[in-house]
Amino acid sequence: MNKIEYILFIFEGVKDEPLIFENLKKYFLEKKESNVTQDIVVSYGTVIYSLYKNFFEDDELNELDEDLDLVTLMKLKDNNGNRIKPNQISETYLFFDYDGHASNAGDEKLILMLDLFNDEFDKGKLYISYPMVESLLHIQKDIDFCETIEVSEREYKKIARANCDRQLLHFNGYTKVDWNYIINEHCKKANHIVNNNFMFPTKLIEQNEILYNQDAKFIKIDKKVSVLSAFPLMLLDYYGFVGLKEKINIS
Numbered sequence: 426m427n428k429i430e431y432i433l434f435i436f437e438g439v440k441d442e443p444l445i446f447e448n449l450k451k452y453f454l455e456k457k458e459s460n461v462t463q464d465i466v467v468s469y470g471t472v473i474y475s476l477y478k479n480f481f482e483d484d485e486l487n488e489l490d491e492d493l494d495l496v497t498l499m500k501l502k503d504n505n506g507n508r509i510k511p512n513q514i515s516e517t518y519l520f521f522d523y524d525g526h527a528s529n530a531g532d533e534k535l536i537l538m539l540d541l542f543n544d545e546f547d548k549g550k551l552y553i554s555y556p557m558v559e560s561l562l563h564i565q566k567d568i569d570f571c572e573t574i575e576v577s578e579r580e581y582k583k584i585a586r587a588n589c590d591r592q593l594l595h596f597n598g599y600t601k602v603d604w605n606y607i608i609n610e611h612c613k614k615a616n617h618i619v620n621n622n623f624m625f626p627t628k629l630i631e632q633n634e635i636l637y638n639q640d641a642k643f644i645k646i647d648k649k650v651s652v653l654s655a656f657p658l659m660l661l662d663y664y665g666f667v668g669l670k671e672k673i674n675i676s
Contacts, residue, residue: 429503430515431465433549435495437521439468441558444596445656452601453660453672462515467499473521473553474529477538487537495519495549517542517549520655522557525577525644532640539633550662552655553632555639559585561607561654562593570610571623573652574643585652605673611657612669618642618651625675626666630658 436442443466450464469476479498481487494511501509519542524530535553542551554560556577563585564570573588575581586594592603599607609625616626619634635653643649661669670676 429513430462431501431509431513432462433495433501433514433517434464434466435499435517435519435549436466436468437470437472438558439470441596442520443468445558445561448597448599449604449656452604454663465501465509467501469499469521472524472527472529473538473551474524474527474531474534476521477534478529480541481534481537487533489541516545518545518659519549519551520558520659521551521553523553523555523577523639523650525556525648525650526579532636532644535636536633539636543632545662550659551632552659553636554655555635555650555653556581557585558654560652561596561611561656562586562589563652564593564607564610565590570614571617571651573614574649575652576649607654608657608660608669608673609675611654612661612666614651614653615658615661618653625670626661628666629662632658 434446436446446466480490480493482490495517496509496511496514503509523535539551539553542549544550556575559582563573563575565588568588575584593599593607612625613623615630615635617623618638619630620626635658639650643651660672663669664672
């Protein structure tokens with residue numbers, strides 16, 4: 426029998442992100458590994474800047490704890506209650522919010538975390554939603570999405586839900602048509618943020634590129650961010666820009 430390998434998904438929240446993930450799996454994220462694999466879905470429960478504090482013990486010196494890994498930190502166990510070891514994890518994906526309004530927020534911290542978690546086959550790959558996970562639904566067909574820019578604040582959750590197409594309100598009800606539309610818009614938006622081109626990208630877009638351009642074009646100017654979801658960008662990496670275009674029926 427092949428050994429079981431695990432694909433680890435770490436979400437900031439305990440409710441919305443797991444709902445999104447379960448719906449997304451209906452249409453995407455087919456297993457690529459030859460070994461028997463299982464998904465492990467865990468919620469960290471607080472902001473990325475708290476996770477930063479676990480890995481970088483000194484805010485001033487930014488000293489990395491080289492002995493710490495996500496599997497050990499999360500104390501992962503299998504269905505039988507046995508501790509999962511780091512070498513049993515084949516891929517790791519992290520999904521967190523920008524949360525610029527958090528009391529411990531800092532772009533320097535986020536840069537360090539993106540540099541640390543930049544490979545899903547190594548320590549893990551970190552994806553950031555701007556400003557929060559609700560950015561996934563913050564789309565209206567009669568409004569140019571590349572102009573959707575908001576302040577990172579707690580009220581954003583209400584703002585996003587008040588300014589979206591009604592069929593996108595409930596994460597667990599998305600159809601394949603909904604996902605195709607959402608993914609296309611967010612991938613074009615990422616390309617616009619980085620390359621000033623609101624078209625589906627013709628190359629992969631790195632998370633640190635997005636943060637750099639968010640900072641230069643929006644955050645430093647008026648303390649706003651260009652609304653963008655992490656989930657479509659993960660799919661762009663997972664399938665590649667050619668493969669994802671085929672998956673969402675873009676010619």
